[in-house]
Amino acid sequence: MRITLRVYATLCRYIPGASAGIPLSLELPYGATLADLMKKMGIPGEEVKVAFVNGRARDLNHVLEDGDEAGVFPPVGGG
Amino acid sequence: MWILRINMTDATYRLEEPSPAYKNLAGRAMTSTLVSDEVPPLCHPLGPHNKLVFSAGIVTGTAAPTSSRISVGAKSPLTGGIKESNAGSSWGPALARMRIKALVVEGLPKDKKMLGAFLTWDAAQDKPTLEFFDASDYAGRDLYAIYPEVYEKFGKGISVASFGMAAEYGYGNAGVVFNDMNKRPSRYSGRGGLGSVMASKGLKFIVLNPGGAPGVSMADKALFDEGRKKLLEALQTHDITKPKGALNSFGTAVLINILNEAGGLPTRNFSSGRFEGAASIAGEAIFEGVKERLGKEVYNHGCSPGCTIQCSNTWYKPDGTEHASCLEYESVWAMGANCGIDNLDKIATMVHLCNSYGLDTIETGATIGVAMEGGLLPFGDSGGAIDLIHEIGRGSSIGRTLGGGTEFAGKAYGVVRVPAVKGQGMPAYEPRAVKGMGITYATSTMGADHTSGYTIAPEILGVMGKQDPLSPEGKAALSRAFQATTAFIDSTGHCLFIAFAILDIASGYQGLIDECNGILGTKWTADDVYAYGAEIMKKERAFNEAAGIGKAADRLPEFMKTEPLPPHNQVFDISDSDLDSVHGEM
Missing domain, CATH: 1.10.569.10 (Aldehyde Ferredoxin Oxidoreductase Protein, subunit A, domain 2)
Structure with missing residues (x-):
């Protein structure tokens, strides 16, 4: 299945050439979770503070579906 | 400690002993109490009866980390209600070091001429002293042009509060500006038109030089130091606030x-x-x-x-x-x-x-x-x-x-x-996509104000647990708790961003309380933090009600209840009774 991933802030450093918010298109086996996606991309799961799938915050054990759009963040704050 | 009153009707000032009832008040608690006590709620914000109040926080001017906030309060020309807006600047610590609990600007000048006030420490008299100066040459000009001239005129070690041309026109949108660390006119008590209140009083600058001032007095320095170390450790550990963390x-x-x-x-x-x-x-x-x-x-x-x-x-x-x-x-x-x-x-x-x-x-x-x-x-x-x-x-x-x-x-x-x-x-922050923040916007005594109850922390950022931003469940109580705690933090003089660390790290939260107890000699616990903040909100709310701003104003604009917002296609679905419970169950 095809997944779109956007990485942000300090997580960009795990993917050579990645820029914050620029979508990456990936092929994953059906049934793959967010954790599987992080593993495939070499992003340590413990550095992911908030993960979104289609705009909703999800745990790393969330099972992805074809066409999902994921966005992952380290701890961020501001105001 | 003093209350310093500057009367712009006759260009005089006087120092007063603060009332004992003000002993533990500082920052927002002080500005909102003084405005409540002395400003008629129905007065015109730019008229003779409004007062502009500056107060640094409880720990401002000490070695407490990230604590250089200055609160500015008055009746707002924008909302018609009470206003407190705070900024980070060297100005707040300078005021605190001169032991001025509140600086109050009162009255209206008889003519349109702008004056400045230069405040220094008189070592012989052991108290602050103030001189007025003609500021008419600075009116109607770009703040980036006039700040360097003020620094040139008064020399090193000063901090400068002012306003720009927007305030001279009396706009509802005009802030009070303070210097940053590089002498830029860029740190704002921006919200609610407080700059126009200052301009109406004809006081173009308040320049502080605290050289020789004694600094903040402390009831128990050891306890204060223990507290600030706990807080510092939390700030330097938490991923959001640590060096080279997200904010840095x-x-x-x-x-x-x-x-x-x-x-x-x-x-x-x-x-x-x-x-x-x-x-x-x-x-x-x-x-x-x-x-x-x-x-x-x-x-x-x-x-x-x-x-x-x-x-x-x-x-x-x-x-x-x-x-x-x-x-x-x-x-x-x-x-x-x-x-x-x-x-x-x-x-x-x-x-x-x-x-x-x-x-x-x-x-x-x-x-x-x-x-x-x-x-x-x-x-x-x-x-x-x-x-x-x-x-x-x-x-x-x-x-x-x-x-x-x-x-x-x-x-x-x-x-x-x-x-x-x-x-x-x-x-x-869009209220239809982050419901708790919508409740804060609706019910804050300040008008739509994100800083007054930052539910974004659990709703979006995963700080202090995680809550679904689209769900209305429990959000009135969440907003109320954030609003009360924030009113306390706004009174300590700490930047609100310490909240990211102390909401996740309990010892940091205790450090904040220890700092305040060390300075004031109080025996506050976490319960007192909420009570102190709730008391401020009640005073602000009472002022607003007397100004004609009650429950009916605690609502979001109608379109947010009827127009679904993409991408989640949600409307703002918090009931009026839930909104009313924020103050009703305070």
Whole structure:
């Protein structure tokens, strides 16, 4: 299945050439979770503070579906 | 400790012993109490009976980390209710070190001539002393031109409070400005038109030089030191506030992308929760852009002395010269996503112009968004938006209409979608996508104000647990708890950003309480934090009710209840009884 991933802030450093918010298109086996996606991309799961799938915050054990759009963040704050 | 009263009717001042009832009050608690006690709620904000009150926090002026906030209070020309707006600057610590609990500006001048006040420490008399000076040469001018002249005139070691041309016109959108660490006129008590109150009093500057002053007195220094160390450790450990953490690296604009992912980044005057240009204006883009233009990574600087978080950035032109400081999340959103503008150079120009003219960036961006909705110019027209800020600064007819703020502009242009509560434009979180924040906007005594109850922490950022931002469940209680705790933090003089660390790290929270107990000699516990904050909110609420701003004003604009917001297609579905419970169950 095809997944779109956007990485942000300090997580960009795990993917050579990645820029914050620029979508990456990936092929994953059906049934793959967010954790599987992080593993495939070499992003340590413990550095992911908030993960979104289609705009909703999800745990790393969330099972992805074809066409999902994921966005992952380290701890961020501001105001 | 003193209350310093400056009477602008006859250009005199006097020092008073504070009432014993004020013993533990500082910052927002002090400004809101004094305004409640002395300002008639029905007075005209720019008339003779309004008072402008400055107060530094309980721990401001000490070695407590990230604690240099100064609160400014008055009846607001924008909302007609009570206002407290705080800023980070060396000005707050300078006032605290001179042991001035509150500086109150009263009366109205008999003529239009502007004066300045220069406040120093008189070692022989062991008290502060004040001299007035003629400031008429500084009126009607760019703040970036006059600040260097004031520094030149008064020499080293000073801090400067002032206002810009926007305030001289009496706009609802005009802030009180303080210096940053690099003498820029860029740290604002921006919200609610407090600059216009100061301008109405004809007091162009309050310049402080605390040299020789004794500093903040402490009941139990050992306890204070124990507290500040606990707090410092929490700040330096937490991922958001630690050195080279999110705030220090990417600034507050690191929030652009996460609010956009969550579908809660207000776009094109609150017509969508997603902006297709978000990534190009976010904190990461600022960091990368600066790196490209300067050829090195630059981490952020502090807005004020003693800050360990250091979240303020500077944007540079392609030739490496300074363009604007600081590009905050709120400012970048207001000029950017909210106006459909995705160019950081244009946004930087707009932010710099707001600082030059003395405007609140949030109110300015929200107002231009409404003007775009009203057909004055198209969304995305950055050149047109820059021209409009100049019109506001020049005081032209269009400029005066827009200087009145978001709601005023909405009426002038016949716009229905007007994102404001109690007359104050909404900040950078969409209530239909983050329900708790919507409750804060609706019920804050300040009008639409994100800082007064920052439920974004659990709803979006995963700080203090995780809550579903789209769910209305339990959000009134959440907002109430945040609002009360925030009123306390606003009174300590700490920056609200310490909350990220202390809400997750219990010893940091205890450190904050220990610091205050060490200074005041109190025996507060966590329960007292809530009670102290709730007491402030009750006073503010009572002032607003007496000013004619009651329950009916604790509501969001109608369109948010009827227009579903993409991408989640949600409306604001918090019931009126839930909104009323925020104050009703306080």
